Amino acid sequence: MTTATPAPPSSWSPRLWGTLVVLCAALFLDALDVSMVGVALPSIRTDLDLSTSALQWVVSGYVLGYGGLLLLGGRAADLLGRRRVFLVALAVFAVASLLGGLVDDGGLLIATRFVKGVAAAFTAPAGLSIITTTFKEGHERNRALSIYTTCGASGFSLGLVLSGLLTEAGWRWTFLMPFPLALLALFAGIKLIPRQPTPPREGRGYDLAGAVTATGGLLLLVFTVTQAQGVGWGSLRTALSLIAVVVLFTAFIRIEQRTAHPLVRLGIFRNGPVARANLGGVALFGAYVGFQFIATLYLQTLLHWSALHMALAFLPAGVIVAASATRMGALVDRFGTTKLMLIGFPAALLAYANFLRIGEHGDYLTVILPSMILLGVHFALVFPSLNIQATSGVADAEQGLASGLVNTSIQVGGAIVLAIVTAVVTAGAVGGTAHAQLVGYRHALAVVTGVALLGLLVTATGAVLDRRTKQAVVHPVPDYALPTAVEEAAKVGVEQ
Numbered sequence: 001m002t003t004a005t006p007a008p009p010s011s012w013s014p015r016l017w018g019t020l021v022v023l024c025a026a027l028f029l030d031a032l033d034v035s036m037v038g039v040a041l042p043s044i045r046t047d048l049d050l051s052t053s054a055l056q057w058v059v060s061g062y063v064l065g066y067g068g069l070l071l072l073g074g075r076a077a078d079l080l081g082r083r084r085v086f087l088v089a090l091a092v093f094a095v096a097s098l099l100g101g102l103v104d105d106g107g108l109l110i111a112t113r114f115v116k117g118v119a120a121a122f123t124a125p126a127g128l129s130i131i132t133t134t135f136k137e138g139h140e141r142n143r144a145l146s147i148y149t150t151c152g153a154s155g156f157s158l159g160l161v162l163s164g165l166l167t168e169a170g171w172r173w174t175f176l177m178p179f180p181l182a183l184l185a186l187f188a189g190i191k192l193i194p195r196q197p198t199p200p201r202e203g204r205g206y207d208l209a210g211a212v213t214a215t216g217g218l219l220l221l222v223f224t225v226t227q228a229q230g231v232g233w234g235s236l237r238t239a240l241s242l243i244a245v246v247v248l249f250t251a252f253i254r255i256e257q258r259t260a261h262p263l264v265r266l267g268i269f270r271n272g273p274v275a276r277a278n279l280g281g282v283a284l285f286g287a288y289v290g291f292q293f294i295a296t297l298y299l300q301t302l303l304h305w306s307a308l309h310m311a312l313a314f315l316p317a318g319v320i321v322a323a324s325a326t327r328m329g330a331l332v333d334r335f336g337t338t339k340l341m342l343i344g345f346p347a348a349l350l351a352y353a354n355f356l357r358i359g360e361h362g363d364y365l366t367v368i369l370p371s372m373i374l375l376g377v378h379f380a381l382v383f384p385s386l387n388i389q390a391t392s393g394v395a396d397a398e399q400g401l402a403s404g405l406v407n408t409s410i411q412v413g414g415a416i417v418l419a420i421v422t423a424v425v426t427a428g429a430v431g432g433t434a435h436a437q438l439v440g441y442r443h444a445l446a447v448v449t450g451v452a453l454l455g456l457l458v459t460a461t462g463a464v465l466d467r468r469t470k471q472a473v474v475h476p477v478p479d480y481a482l483p484t485a486v487e488e489a490a491k492v493g494v495e496q
Contacts, residue, residue, distance in 0.1 A: 015192055015194075016134075018188065018191075018192040019130070019134065019189075019192050019193050019194065020131070020144055020147060020148065021188075022185050022188050022189040022192055022193060023086075023127040023128075023130060023131060023148060023193075024147065024148050024151035024152075025151075025181065025184075025185040026086070026090055026093075026123045026124075026127050026182070026185055026189075027123075027124065027127060027128075027148060027149075027151055027152040027155065028151045028152065028154065028155040029093070029155070029178045029181060029182055029185075030066075030093075030120040030123060030124055030152070030155070031151075031152045031153070031154075031155025031156045031159065032155045032158075032159045032162065032178065033062060033116060033117075033120065033159075033178065034062070034063075034066075034155075034156060034159065034414075035155070035156050035159030035160055035163070035292065036159035036160070036162060036163040036166075036174050037058060037059060037062070037113075037163070037174060037175075038059065038160070038163070038292075038293075038296060039160060039163040039164050039167050039174075039296075039307045039310070039311065040163055040166075040167045040171040040174045041055055041058065041059070043167055043170075043171040044058060044109070044171050047171065048104070048105070048106045048109065049106075050106045054106050054110070057110045057113075058106075058109060058110055058113055059113075060222075060223075060226040060227075061110045061111070061113035061114040061117065062113045062114065062116055062117040062120075063117065063222060063226065063411065063414070063415050064114060064117060064219060064222050064223060064226070065113075065114040065115065065116070065117025065118040065119075065120075065121060066117035066118070066120050066121050066124075066411050067117075067121075067218060067222045067408065067411035067412050067414075067415055068121070068215060068218040068219035068222050068223075069117075069118050069121035069122070069215055069218070069219075070121045070124065070125060070218075070404045070407045070408040070411060071214050071215065071218065071263065071264065071401075071404045071405065071408050072121070072211055072214070072215050072263070072404075073085070073089070073121040073122035073123075073124070073125050073126065073400075073404055074125035074126075074129070074400040074401050074402075074403050074404020074405065074407070074408075075207075075211070075263050075264075075400060075401055075404065076122060076126075076400070077122070077125055077126035077129050077400035077403075077404075078129070078397060078398065078399070078400035078401060081196065082126045082129050082130045082133070082196060082400060083126075083130065083193050083194075083195060083196055085122050085126045086122070086123055086126035086127055086130060086189065086193070087186065087189055087190060087193070088122075089119045089120075089121075089122035089123040089126065090119070090123050090182060090185060090186045090189065091186055092115065092118075092119040093116055093119035093120065093123060093178075093182050094178075094179055094182035094183045094186060096112045096113075096115040096116040096119060097112075097116065097175060097176065097178040097179040097182055098176065098179040099112045100112035100113065100116065100175040100176075101172045101173070101175035101176030101179070102172075102176075112175075121407075124403070124407045125400050125403035125404035125407055126400065126403075127148075128145075128148070128387065128391065128399075128403035128406075128407070129391075129399035129400040129402075129403045130193065130196075131144050131145060131148055132145070132391045132394075132396075132399045132402075132403070133196070133396045133399050134194070137392065137393075138333075139329070139333050141388070142329045142332040142333055142388055143329030143330075143333075144329070145329075145384060145387055145388045145391075146325070146326075146327075146328030146329040146331075146332060146384040146388070147325050147326060147328075147329070148384075148387075149328075149383050149384040149386075149387045149388075150321055150322070150324055150325040150328060150380065150383065150384055151325060152383065153321045153379045153380070153383040153384075154318055154321045154322040154325070156288070156379070158315075158318040158322070160292075160296075160310070160311045160314045161311040161312065161314060161315050161318060162174075162177070162311075163307070163311065164306075164307040164308040164309075164310065164311025164312070165308065165311070167307050167308075168307070168308060207255070207256075207259050207261055207262050207263040209255050209259070210252060210255045210256055210259060210262055210263035210264070211263050213248050213249070213251045213252040213255060214248075214249075214252045214263055214264065216248050217245055217248035217249045217252060218408065218412065220241060220244055220245050220248065221245045221412065221415075221416075222411075222412065222415045223241070224238060224241040224242060224245065225415050225416050225418075225419035226415060226419060228419055228423070233423060253266070264401060264405070265398065265401070268394065268398065268401065268402065268405070271393055271394070272462065272465060273337075273389045273390075273392060273393065273462065274389070274390055274391075274392075274393070274394065274402065274405075276389070276458050276459070276461070276462045277386045277387075277389040277390035277406060278390060278405055278406055278409040279409070279454075279455075279458045280341065280382070280386050280389075280455050280458055280459060281386050281390070281406050281409040281410040281413060282409050282410070282412070282413030282416075282455075283345075283413065283451050283452060283454050283455025283458065284348075284378075284379075284382055284383065284386065284410070284413075284452075284455055285410040285411070285413050285414045286413035286414055286416060286417030286418075286451050287348060287352065287417065287448045287449075287451040287452040287455070288348075288375070288379070288414075289414040289417060289418045290417045290418055290420070290421035290444065290447065290448045290451070291351075291352060291355070291375075291445070291448050293418055293421055293422065293425075294355075294421065294425065294441050294444050294445055294448070295310075295313075295314075295355070296310065297425065297437075297441065298358060298437075298441050299313060299362070301437070302360070302434060302437055302438070302441075303361075303362045305362075313364070313368055313369075313372065314372060315372075316369065316372045316373050316376060317372045317373070317375045317376035317379065318376070319376070320373065320376025320377060320379075320380055321376055321379050321380045321383075324380035328380065328381075328384045331381075332384065332385065332388060337385035337386075337388050337389045337392075338385075338389075338459060338462055338463050338466060339463075340381045340382070340385045341381065341382050341385050341386070341459040342456075342459055342460065342463060343377075343381055344377065344378045344379075344380075344381030344382035344385070345378070345382060345452060345455050345456035345459055346456060347374045347375070347377045347378040347381070348374070348375065348378040348382075348452040348455070349449060349452050349453060349456065350374050351370075351371040351372075351374035351375045351378065352371070352445055352448050352449040352452055353449055354367060354370055354371050354374070355367060355368075355371045355445055356442055356445050356446070356449070358438065358441065358442070359438070360434050360435070360438065382455075386406065387406060390402055390403075390405065390406035391403060391406070417447075417448070417451055420447060421444045421447055421448065424440065424443050424444040424447055425440040425441060425443075425444045426440070427440070427443075
């Protein structure tokens with residue numbers, strides 16, 4: 001946990017601010033691509049004549065590339081140079097954005113989405129590790145990470161709003177819009193991001209076997225959970241895929257324990273705050289992605305709201321997150337990450353529980369709006385805190401690894417919980433009536449609420465452990481309570 005010791009503010013040079021803005025822009029674009037495409041799917045289906053299964057891959061293709069290659073992206077940043085990896089991946093992202101808006105074939109569109117996901121898997125951990133190695137740990141890093149991560153959270157929240165606006169003009173604009181922004185960020189990054197020392201070649205081995213098994217396991221895991229709804233969770237295909245995932249990850253662990261230069265040093269998970277931050281990332285993004293899916297179906301399918309109407313309903317959450325960008329660093333300095341998460345996760349619980357009250361006629365003022373406000377508070381407090389906690393106390397040489405781990409946890413958590421929520425919605429909405437659909441939505445919301453509760457329990461456990469650690473340091477056993485050597489000897493003599 002980041003210690004809650006306030007530090008006096010210091011001024012940053014224009015170049016340092018420029019570097020941070022470039023990194024924030026890249027993360028904002030990554031987050032936009034996760035949330036923005038959903039609103040445009042009906043228009044894409046009509047224009048490109050895609051089946052439901054093919055349409056799903058417009059979303060899943062991005063998630064597959066992003067979630068499957070994040071660990072490799074984080075380690076590549078450590079080994080090849082963070083600046084180089086970030087700029088090359090950002091260039092690939094820009095080109096894929098342009099092609100995605102121009103293609104007229106569903107297969108090519110899915111391919112561009114996968115390539116964008118792969119590019120994001122390299123820009124996200126490289127960008128985060130550039131920040132953690134450029135800004136000193138403590139006040140400076142907390143301030144920078146707070147601005148950076150709230151830009152990412154704003155992308156998730158505002159993606160629906162922007163997509164609703166752009167889809168009105170045509171679905172292709174949702175794919176073309178990131179291209180000029182990514183290109184601008186690329187040129188600015190070449191100019192502003194400082195060159196860092198080239199990682200030493202000595203001791204810089206490449207764990208190819210670990211890379212193959214980890215990446216293969218993550219790709220297969222994301223692929224399996226995104227396809228399970230279509231082929232069935234109890235099908236032989238799903239069962240064999242999950243067995244293969246277990247085999248790959250078991251092999252990966254064995255390899256990492258034995259190799260001299262592991263892709264993932266397993267000892268990093270002995271850092272309690274880092275491990276809890278990764279579990280918290282699974283809960284935070286898994287619950288939110290599941291909720292966003294349910295809310296989209298409810299508002300557009302059951303209430304027949306337009307894409308723009310629905311996007312505006314999500315706007316309060318995005319505004320709260322964006323407005324908090326420059327203030328979160330001071331809050332982290334004052335209260336620490338754990339205390340902020342102990343406020344943020346209950347806010348999510350209240351938001352999801354309140355949304356359980358949805359009915360066949362939308363109640364915006366008492367159900368939808370309060371939930372969105374609470375979710376804005378949740379994301380504003382928890383998302384920056386998790387990223388700060390996930391990289392605190394980690395050596396500079398492993399900042400890319402730590403960044404890749406937390407981003408992997410976030411994306412894989414989103415994929416797994418979304419697959420479960422989709423299955424619950426489908427199973428509960430038997431009959432197709434409005435009442436049946438509501439039953440399915442409520443059951444799925446209960447799952448989402450449970451995932452958020454797990455995040456709160458993980459955070460609360462960390463708070464208890466931190467308190468015990470502090471007490472052990474502040475109240476050590478006094479010297480007079482320890483028997484001296486003479487007293488021990490006398491005691492032994494009496495006993496004899």
